[in-house]
Amino acid sequence: xxxxxxxxxxxxxxxxxxxxxxxxxxxxxxxxxxxxxxxxxxxxxxxxxxxxxxxxxxxxxxxxxxxxxxxxxxxxxxxxxxxxxxxxxxxxxxxxxxxxxxxxxxxxxxxxxxxxxxxxxxxxxxxxxxxxxxxxxxxxxxxxxxxxxxxxxxxxxxxxxxxxxxxxxxxxxxxxxxxxxxxxxxxxxxxxxxxxxxxxxxxxxxxxxxxxxxxxxxxxxxxxxxxxxxxxxxxxxxxxxxxxxxxxxxxxxxxxxxxxxxxxxxxxxxxxxxxxxxxxxxxxxxxxxxxxxxxxxxxxxxxxxxxxxxxxxxxxxxxxxxxxxxxxxx
Numbered sequence: 001x002x003x004x005x006x007x008x009x010x011x012x013x014x015x016x017x018x019x020x021x022x023x024x025x026x027x028x029x030x031x032x033x034x035x036x037x038x039x040x041x042x043x044x045x046x047x048x049x050x051x052x053x054x055x056x057x058x059x060x061x062x063x064x065x066x067x068x069x070x071x072x073x074x075x076x077x078x079x080x081x082x083x084x085x086x087x088x089x090x091x092x093x094x095x096x097x098x099x100x101x102x103x104x105x106x107x108x109x110x111x112x113x114x115x116x117x118x119x120x121x122x123x124x125x126x127x128x129x130x131x132x133x134x135x136x137x138x139x140x141x142x143x144x145x146x147x148x149x150x151x152x153x154x155x156x157x158x159x160x161x162x163x164x165x166x167x168x169x170x171x172x173x174x175x176x177x178x179x180x181x182x183x184x185x186x187x188x189x190x191x192x193x194x195x196x197x198x199x200x201x202x203x204x205x206x207x208x209x210x211x212x213x214x215x216x217x218x219x220x221x222x223x224x225x226x227x228x229x230x231x232x233x234x235x236x237x238x239x240x241x242x243x244x245x246x247x248x249x250x251x252x253x254x255x256x257x258x259x260x261x262x263x264x265x266x267x268x269x270x271x272x273x274x275x276x277x278x279x280x281x282x283x284x285x286x287x288x289x290x291x292x293x294x295x296x297x298x299x300x301x302x303x304x305x306x307x308x309x310x311x312x313x314x315x316x317x318x319x320x321x322x323x324x325x326x327x328x329x330x
Contacts (some may be wrong), residue, residue: 196321198296
């Protein structure tokens with residue numbers, strides 16, 4: 001199928017697909033959609049501009065380099081009619097599921113798509129497969145039909161909504177054509193802060209791990225990964241979360257600090273923003289938050305996004321610790 005456009009989740013998957021003898025134009029759809037704004041009603045061009053600005057702002061890449069990559073993949077999507085078919089090859093985790101609904105929402109908005117669309121979605125991590133395993137995954141290829149496109153449009157609208165209750169409501173909808181999406185939405189909502197502690201799931205996990213003893217950030221990241229049912233977080237995203245916990249009121253700190261808090265450096269975003277011998281520990285404030293004696297909601301400064309929802313000091317959404325429901329804090 002040499003005249004096929006393949007869209008997948010990253011460079012490692014691209015290399016493995018080529019090693020498996022899959023011929024065609026294989027494009028990585030690289031974007032961390034669970035981090036930063038994904039705004040409603042934007043064109044693909046506008047969304048990519050917004051994403052490039054965010055990724056540049058947080059140090060994940062130079063704006064011009066990032067936007068060039070996003071434009072290349074966007075152009076491939078716009079030129080889908082030049083191919084005999086389009087295939088999406090993705091995984092079951094949050095990172096991939098959000099990419100699937102972004103791509104298919106774009107197709108769902110178009111009229112008279114004549115190019116056949118197919119989805120290969122697996123519960124195996126593509127980047128960890130062998131080339132022979134990749135070739136076998138083609139057996140799981142399914143056609144993308146109008147039912148799937150309709151469900152995707154609903155899902156992407158909920159993800160980009162300014163009200164996270166739209167995501168919560170989506171859990172009651174029929175999403176059977178995308179069997180991994182329901183779990184991905186639940187996992188996304190777990191990154192709202194809890195009313196009990198003010199911590200997101202990842203933040204709480206980090207403090208629980210450090211409560212067992214200090215360790216290096218690299219090992220901490222590996223330990224955290226083992227707690228995820230479907231791993232979706234990259235190391236740079238994890239370092240940013242550590243930065244937030246190291247800020248006021250300092251829930252984590254450098255063990256036996258020689259002076260000052262942990263210093264993270266994003267001048268070189270492809271390098272770990274810590275020193276090899278650095279050790280991280282939980283502070284007394286961190287222990288009090290874990291014990292329920294202090295609530296991080298009362299201290300933290302909010303300025304982050306969950307899809308189209310901007311969590312800021314006058315717009316804080318949480319997960320109610322008693323009901324498990326999304327609620328407005330203030």
